Amino acid sequence: MTTLLVRHAQLLVTMDDHRREITDGGLFIRDGFIQQVGPSAELPATADEILDLSGHILLPGLINTHHHFYQTLTRAVPAAQDANLFNWLKTLYPIWARMTPDDIYISTKTALAELALSGCTTASDHLYLFPNGSRLDEEIRAGREMGLRLHASRGSMSLGESKGGLPPDSVVEDEDAILRDSQRLIETYHDPNPGAMTQVVLAPCSPFSVTADLMRQSASLAREYGVRLHTHLAETQDEEAFCLEAVGHRPVEYMELLNWVGPDVWFAHSVHVSQEEIGLYAQTGCGVAHCPTSNMRLASGIAPILEMLQAGVQVGLGVDGSASNDGSNLLEEVRQAMMVARLRAGLMGASRSGGQAPALMTARQALEIATRGSASILGRKDIGALEPGKCGDFFAINLNHLEFTGALHDPLAAVVFCSPVRADYTVVGGKFIVKEGQLTTVDLPQLVTLHNRAAQHLLNAS
Numbered sequence: 001m002t003t004l005l006v007r008h009a010q011l012l013v014t015m016d017d018h019r020r021e022i023t024d025g026g027l028f029i030r031d032g033f034i035q036q037v038g039p040s041a042e043l044p045a046t047a048d049e050i051l052d053l054s055g056h057i058l059l060p061g062l063i064n065t066h067h068h069f070y071q072t073l074t075r076a077v078p079a080a081q082d083a084n085l086f087n088w089l090k091t092l093y094p095i096w097a098r099m100t101p102d103d104i105y106i107s108t109k110t111a112l113a114e115l116a117l118s119g120c121t122t123a124s125d126h127l128y129l130f131p132n133g134s135r136l137d138e139e140i141r142a143g144r145e146m147g148l149r150l151h152a153s154r155g156s157m158s159l160g161e162s163k164g165g166l167p168p169d170s171v172v173e174d175e176d177a178i179l180r181d182s183q184r185l186i187e188t189y190h191d192p193n194p195g196a197m198t199q200v201v202l203a204p205c206s207p208f209s210v211t212a213d214l215m216r217q218s219a220s221l222a223r224e225y226g227v228r229l230h231t232h233l234a235e236t237q238d239e240e241a242f243c244l245e246a247v248g249h250r251p252v253e254y255m256e257l258l259n260w261v262g263p264d265v266w267f268a269h270s271v272h273v274s275q276e277e278i279g280l281y282a283q284t285g286c287g288v289a290h291c292p293t294s295n296m297r298l299a300s301g302i303a304p305i306l307e308m309l310q311a312g313v314q315v316g317l318g319v320d321g322s323a324s325n326d327g328s329n330l331l332e333e334v335r336q337a338m339m340v341a342r343l344r345a346g347l348m349g350a351s352r353s354g355g356q357a358p359a360l361m362t363a364r365q366a367l368e369i370a371t372r373g374s375a376s377i378l379g380r381k382d383i384g385a386l387e388p389g390k391c392g393d394f395f396a397i398n399l400n401h402l403e404f405t406g407a408l409h410d411p412l413a414a415v416v417f418c419s420p421v422r423a424d425y426t427v428v429g430g431k432f433i434v435k436e437g438q439l440t441t442v443d444l445p446q447l448v449t450l451h452n453r454a455a456q457h458l459l460n461a462s
Contacts, residue, residue, distance in 0.1 A: 004029040004392065004430045005047035007040040009058035010399055011411045015371045016387040019364075021412065025058065029392035032195055032429035037386050053396050056424065057411045059367070060386050061121025061393035062330045063374030066230075066268040066289035066318025069111035069125045069139065070096065070104055073455045075326045085236045085298045085324075089166060092323060097131050097171050098461050101138045103454050108142035110451045113442055114328035115319070116148060116433045119395035119423040122374075122383055123148055124289075124318075126230060126268070128155025128205040129171055136185055140198055147433050147441045149196070149393070151378055152189070153203035153230055154182045156218070158210050164246060166208045175214045179221060186225045194382040195391055195429065203230040207251055208242045215258045228264050228379055230289075231255075234277075235269035236300045252277040261286050266377040268318060269294075270308075271301040278304065278311050287314040287377030290369065292336040293327070294320035302344045305337065305369075306361055316374030330370060332420040338366035363416035392430040395423040 005028055012025025014037060028036040028043050036043055071092075074080075080091040104127070115123050123143075127136055136154055143150035159165030160172040182202050190200040202222040204210040215231075222229050234240065234251045243251045252273060255261055263285030270281075270288045281288065290305050308315055317337060319328050341361035349358035375384025383391050399411055401421050407414035426434035433441055 001031055002430065003047040003049070004427075005044060005050045006053060006058065006394075007043055007050070009053040009056050009396065012037070012058045012386065013060070013367070013412055014387060015060045015368060015385040026053070027058075027386060027392065027394065029430040032392055032431075034386060034388050034390050034392050036388060051425070053425075055400055056396040056398050057415060058386075058394055058396045059119065059415070060371045060384060061395055061426065061428065062119045062334070062370045063316065063378065063380075063384060064115055064120050064123040064318055064330050065266065065316035065374045065377055066291055066320055067111060067123060067125045067328065068127065068321030068323070069108045070099060070127060070129070071321035071323035072107045072110045072114075072328065072451065073099070073103060073458055074323045077323065077459070080323065083298075084238065085300060086166060086238045088298060088324065093168055093171055095458055096129050097168070098458050099129065099134055100132050101134045103458070104134050104138040105142045106447070106450050106454050108139045109146055109442055109447055111322065111328050112143060112146040112148050113439055113444065113447060115330055116146070116426045116439060117422045118329040118331040118420070119397070119426055120330045121148060121393040121395065121426060121428045121433075122151070122378070122380070124151035124153060124201065124230070124378060126153045126155050126203050126205075128157055128203065128209075130173065131171060135181075140189055144197065145441065147428055147431060149198075149383070149428060151199045151201050152185075153201040154185050155203045155205050156210060156214065157205045158214050159208070172209075175211070175217070178214065179217055182218065182221055183225075186227055190225070190227055192226060197429075199227070201228050201230050206232040206239070207254055208239060208246075212247070212258055215260060219259050223264065228266070229260065230266055230268070231260070233267035233270055234272045235295075236298075237272060240272055250277075252280060256280065264379065266314075266316070268320070269300065269303065271295055271303045273304065275307070278308055278313060281308065282312040285314070287316060289316050289318040289377065290337055291318045291320035291325070291333075292340045293333060294324040296336075296340065297324050297326070302340055304344065305341050306345065306359065309365070314373060314376045315369050316377040317370040329420060331415070331423070334366045334370050335416050335420060337361070337369060338363060338416055341366075363413040366416055367412070391428075393428050395427070395434075396425040397421060398424045
């Protein structure tokens, strides 16, 4: 039995059902789960380890719901810097086809290191390329070594260019092999219990890279085993045009025909959705992973997130792949989500004549998307808030950083409105992943060296 006492936080933000903000607050964690939350004076006096967070803000660990870890190897590639999604993919597919199992392992560690330093404690990754003997196992091994909770998505592509899909035939797989490996991974790694460190998700890549049959069979397999389903959807107008031409339906309607709607499904992006389609999401329980930086980077558009929230859709946050974001800073993504929602509100308001000013997303709403919202779409009731019974996952930031000067009248808003900073502490299940601003589970300089070497090899290989 191990205990951790956290006390004297200048502000503790629970994100529980009561949305409490406690001054001089703290937590008592036993064996990875929160036992008590409240004012420091009401907590036990002793523990195996005591963390004094005077001058810090303490928040629930952020939860990343969409990423492609391997893409940290191809950031800011010159030929893909100014491309939209389809051209960006066509440029990078041949480079990604050179990846090895070691590349998957190293890139996973890099992405998780970045995420941890931004206050992330749980991450969902979407790995859909398995060249040269690569397997999802390498990602899971790296995730366990880093110490963050991992939702490892067994992605897939089966519809190559020769069959009318977007990816080259060299990076697609046989569908029977995909389904066999999906079953193997679920049976080997998926943990459905509270406090799980590893869960498996089935995630055919997108409507333009897999067949309808694989989508249906993946959904059937996932529901047989009680795991969740994930895919990209309605990200760009190119995708919408592809679906209309190839299958005669808009992307969301196509998913409904394939039995890909329900509370066990979440979609990445959903930029180009109608009010009726938002209503379908709300009615069926589909979740959305909002990736604002990626949507801006690739000029995909602005997702109607406030409209989704108002309709009752569950929305989480994702940094997306590093090659379409070029970073894995989830706290920065919180800020971007707030800003781009405000931009959309302003643009929509400008198109109307008269009436009241449009509602703007608040800092607290943006943080809630990255905590409670993200936990909901991952199907996790044990994370996303600081309250008894939930996992001891949190991050803390020293409010004496230069970036927060002049903003301490509202520390929570400062964390979102002001320039993002690194987390000073990131804790998962009561264990330190970041302590005093330094990663504890990886030699960062060595990782940077290995990662740069792997990236250079990918880009320079003929």
